[in-house]
Amino acid sequence: MPLFLNDTLSATRKAVPEGPIKLYVCGVTPYDTTHLGHAFTFVHFDTLVRAMRWLAPERQVTYVQNVTDIDDSILQRARTLQMDWRSLGDEQLEQYLADMRDLNVAEPTHLVRATASIPTMLKIIKLLLEREAAYVVDRGSVFFRVRSVPTYGELSKLSREAMLEIASQQDDADVDDPRKEDPLDFALWKGWSGQPDEPCWESPWGSGRPGWHIECSALAYQYLGEQVTIHGGGADLMFPHHESEIAESETAFQKRPFAQIWSHVAMVRKDGEKMSKSLGNMVFVRELLRNYSADAIRLNLLQHHYHEVWEWSPAALDEAARLARHLATATRGPDVSADIARENFAAALSDDLDTPRAMRVLESVGGETLRELGGVLGLALTD
Ligand SMILES: [Zn+2]
Structure with a gap:
């Protein structure tokens, strides 16, 4: 049974193409604690990988996730805390990895730091300059020329006005930078500001x-090649991040599409708003893990399809905790209607990873079958 996933770019459901699967997922910027919105994204992709391996064990899945360990938000936060930016990143990354481990999220095949691929970034920027899709300005910065890509905006389907509005709200907003040809152009390389606490690397355009x-674009190329099978991330990354990745990678390597399937995970809401640092309405994974098992938290997340924007509530988490205990008990019960359950479970997962439907199948089985199928959703099912 082929696995169908929704593709944001074509706005259609696509079968995951034959052959090895190259999955790239945008990871965290380690400057603050993991909240439930992050957990929804990473538990989802962890479940997708488990499901792909269970549905077709012969297919090779390579899962790459980056760590944005150099970024304006890390530098700003390090300055506020009067900390070294590298120590802040290391500390927060440790915490994120511990949170993921405790949620039974398996490590990707390659979890890679952005700072480990500077030479690849320089190589891509050189290619973009050769193709006149980028330009160097004074003080050693290089910008991507958005007008060189007529399809820019095809992923998010936003108007130019809407793109400008969102671009102006980014942490590193530079829409007014007079060195740019177009306010939508974005920095590929940021020349050193001269501030002693700002890290820099050598480049042909200066530090x-x-x-x-x-x-x-660089990490995907370095670990997976010029094109990937599935590119994923939170829905808030669609613009400008993913839109710009497409522009860079397709222009540099002259291969289209950069990703066969674009997969986006919806935002989790609390108090009627998207859970986010700027609004301060976050629920932290670490705090939930004090009172709830990984199974309870995973069931709480997976009872929502990844496309669904949903409102987090403590009552629903309590309900998920009861279900986790019930399922753990049922693993000691009789193994009933195993074949039909396996078929229904596979059908649910193949249908755009319909985890709420897959969870209902779990409630109809017991014994070893329940343990096996629960494992596909990353559940330990122990008391
Ligand atoms: Zn990314």
Whole structure:
């Protein structure tokens, strides 16, 4: 049974193409604690990988996730805390990895730091300059020329006005930078500001540091090649991040599409608003893990399809905790209607990873079958 996933770019459901699967997912910027919105994204992709391996064990899945360990938000936060930016990143990354481990999220095949791929970024920027899709300005910065890509905006389907509005709200907003040809152009390389606490690397255009989007184009290329099968991330990354990754990678390598399937995970809401640092309405994974098992938290997340924007509530988490205990008990019960359950479970997962439907199948089985199918959703099912 082929696995169908929704593709944001074509706005259609696509079968995951034959052959090895190359999955790239945008990871965290380690400057603050993991909240439930992050957990929804990473538990989802962890479940997708488990499901792909269970549905077709012969297919090779390579899962790459980046760590944006150099970024304006890390530098700003380090300055506020009067900390070294590298120590802040290391500390927060440790915490994120511990949170993921405790949620039974398996490590990707390659979890890679952006700062480990500076030479690849420089190589791509050179290619973009050769193709006149980028330009160097004074003080050693390089910008991507958005007008060189007529399809820019095809992923998010936003108007130019809407793109400008969102671009002006980014942490590193530079729409007014007079050195740019077009306010939508974005930095591939940021020339060193001269501030002693700002890290920099050598480049043909002078010392500086990479822009955010080029980090993912470089890591995807370095670990997976010029094209990927599935590119994922939170829905809030669609613009400008993913839109810009497409522009960079397709222009540099002259291969289209950069990703066969674009997969986006919806935002989790609390108090009627998207859970986010700027609004301060976050629920932290670490705090939930004090009172709830990984199974309870995973069931709480997976009872929502990844496309669904949903409102987090403590009552629903309590309900998920009861279900986790019930399922753990049922693993000691009889193994009933195993074949039909396996078929229904596979059908649910193949249908755009319909985890709420897959969870209902779990409630109809017991014994070893329940343990096996629960494992596909990353559940330990122990008391
Ligand atoms: Zn990314």
